[in-house]
Amino acid sequence: MQFVVLLQQKEMVVGMCGDGANDCGPLKTAHVGVALSEEEASVAAPFTSKVQNISCIPTLIREGRAALTTSFAAFKFMALYSMIQFTSVIILNTVLLYLGDFQFLYIDIFLSIVLVMCFARSPANSRLTPVRPPTKLMSSPIIVSFASHVAIQAAIQIAAFLLVQKCSWYQGAEELHEPSGHTVHSYENTSVFTVSCFQYLIYSVLFSNGAPYRNPIYTNSLYMVAVICLIAVSFVMICWPFEWLLTVFQLVAIPDWRFRASLLLLVAMNALLSYLIEAFVIPNRILRKFASRFTCWGRKPGSVTTQTKASKESQTRETEMDQMLTSL
Template sequence: MLVCVVPEDFAEVLEDYTKQGFRVIALAHRRLESKLTWHKVQNVNRDQMEANMEFLGLIIMQNKLKAETSGVLEDLRRAHIRTVMVTGDNLLTAISVARDCGMIPPQDQVIIADALPPKDGQAAKITWRYADNPSKHVGKAPCLEEVEINLEDVRHTHKPQDQYHFAMSGKSFAVITEHFQDLLQKLVLRGTVFARMAPDQKTELIEALQSVDYFVGMCGDGANDCGALKRAHGGISLSELEASVASPFTSRTPNISCVPSLIREGRAALITSFCVFKFMALYSIIQYVSVTLLYSILSNLGDFQFLFIDIAIILLIVFTMSLNPAWKELVSRCPPSGLISGPLLFSVLTQILICLGFQTIAFLWVRHQAWYHIWTPQSDACNSSLSANLGPEHNSSEERDVHNIKNYENTSLFYVSSFQYLIVAIVFSKGKPFRQPSYKNWPFVVSCIGLYIFLFFIMFYPVSAIDEFLEIVCVPFEWRITLFFIIIVNAAMSVLVETLVLDVVLWKLVFSRDKQGGYGATHAAPTTQGGIDLWGAKCLSWLCCRRRKVPKARYMHLAQELSVDPDWPPKPTTTTEAKPPLPGNPPENGSSYQIMADS
């Protein structure tokens, strides 16, 4: 207790320093009785020991932001990744630091939720108040520049009531968690600063964010963060001591610059997994189509053809196509989160149809050539004059192809399908925005170039030893040119569908998550081209996604509800009071509340 010796302006001075972002420690002392020995002092209750103390003063400390912090938070903001501060510091200090580092923009309002538990028969209540006047911080914004503002942009900007953040202390968070369960999800949707938080409260906050379908990453550097680091979807420890035991990732760099790097690497790894999965799926389907078409004429691929495809092509491509490093920047576009997703299924199905179509064309077209007939060693299309000079006794002694492997259909499909493996590998091995371009993956580039050279060589310059080993037959040079054009058109269609139709049209207009809204998205005014894209998005969404009216994520659904709620956010002149549930009629979400205006 410091009743008589505390200055009257103590609260004002403390608030002034904490609003500036300083850490404040109060000093006080008390002279103990002489009969208290060292061992007796150890057993004295802390409340008794700290009673009737004499106030000495305040220690003001400044913990400056690290140079990397503001830049990292700006990168996360541009990527539409929401950031939340969970700290043990004073609430006003935390709000000041959040403004200084850019976590809270200068023009945004901060609403503090002061929650009080039930007392003397009164219900728990929350008092709402502004932390400060946002206009005071406009001058502190770093790197302000003159920009030209299009008047058409004004009507597309956020309304003032949408630019707010909630802040609360650990005591208020505990009261809200216990008595305002149905209000908690609404608060975490816009909660940015949580101060004076105990270790278990940090874990509860992670769980509250996950309850509205957020994917939560936690970055901490102390033993107090162990529970939250373990509970989050991805935990990053900045310390190699206690926190590193509970965290899946440990950074040797003692700042948050590792967060964007980890996200970029994770997205690149996810896209790489999808690329390899799609390639292996297409590899199986391409080979299945080739075998099915050959079965129709009682033929098949040869043993060494299978061996060449599986080892020389597939094994080499799979090992090298996954070596693309992560993209150097963190982008706002999110990769697909599962194998059963629109972009991935569209990509696989369209490539299957393209490969099926061109193999079928080659299979049927070769049978309509003027030189086509059932192949025998004497009736080779490249050596048709040989059969006229050989007698029937030579034909009868020639070894026959009992498995019907050597024929024109087999050879044509082998050439086309071999190139198709390389085409889909290149098409699926995407670079930006999640991975570095494929041309920087030198093992993959060298492998593809080497395989292309070899396949073109054996197709245009047949070598008898290689043809005999792979069990392929010689075809006229004109048909090789025809196969070459079939392969070129196949490659052009695959690239066109994957890059233009999927990446540009469908992803931007249908599959893009940015069109679904949600907290953290930056909505800019559409340009003329943007207006066309938006109109196209509405048309394609109506055609392709008519059943996805309601967002799947809980936080998006809440954001839509709150955007049309006239009583949200609570005004600083109001108090939210918990209402006890009626007997036999418990509230749907575990609690109930009413908003009352202050008198």
């Protein structure tokens, strides 16, 4: 157990595998303990393997990394979902407009809860990659990713809001015989709401990370069915809204097909920009190093960077391990 404690004092994540007989202390002390026992569960460790060898360790690492990636993805999506809805409400409130009750209900249940519950079902990837997933929420890749997507979704919604007001057929809420004050039934509401519905779907798919830690999203059949159905509903809202849909969601039928195409083009731009950010900008090491200068709070001026410190620690780790083994 002393060796496990020494490793933990070096800020290492320690795993321990044993039979749970004379090594109960190290199994409980380690961050991850696996007891090799034929019983259903062992009190000596959080995890128990009936196979009397260490073949369960790669599986445990793969499942743990997949769970960590899923948790981070769910957090990012729920945080961005809140920002998308917040942006919609603020934009509409500038002209005394609201999102309707059923619009809120549709967003909160079908476009958030259903998607999160479904994309969390993706199993772990069968391959174990040497690259570890992010372990901190307040890291430069996650902060830059979140801030970039917040700016993109806000710009797209503002563009839809301003674009509809420039159309020749545009009518304000008063001209649509709506009562004065806060109302729902308007062209602005229809444009912002329909575009935002696609945004929830875009970021749900974008954050449903596949390889290297989880299986691709197309292997998650339940999630794919949910995404396809919700995309179809959102597409119908813009292109062919029938009377029942207009009544329930308090939408206004858009008379110009060119404006409908413009809304779909804005959605496509949102998807493309967000994908480029996640695929090429966030993994860029130069950008991450630059962003880390602004996200490493609490670091004293003139101190070494986190990456430099980690590099120095990795260079001396082998020597320290030898010294600890010698002392034992």
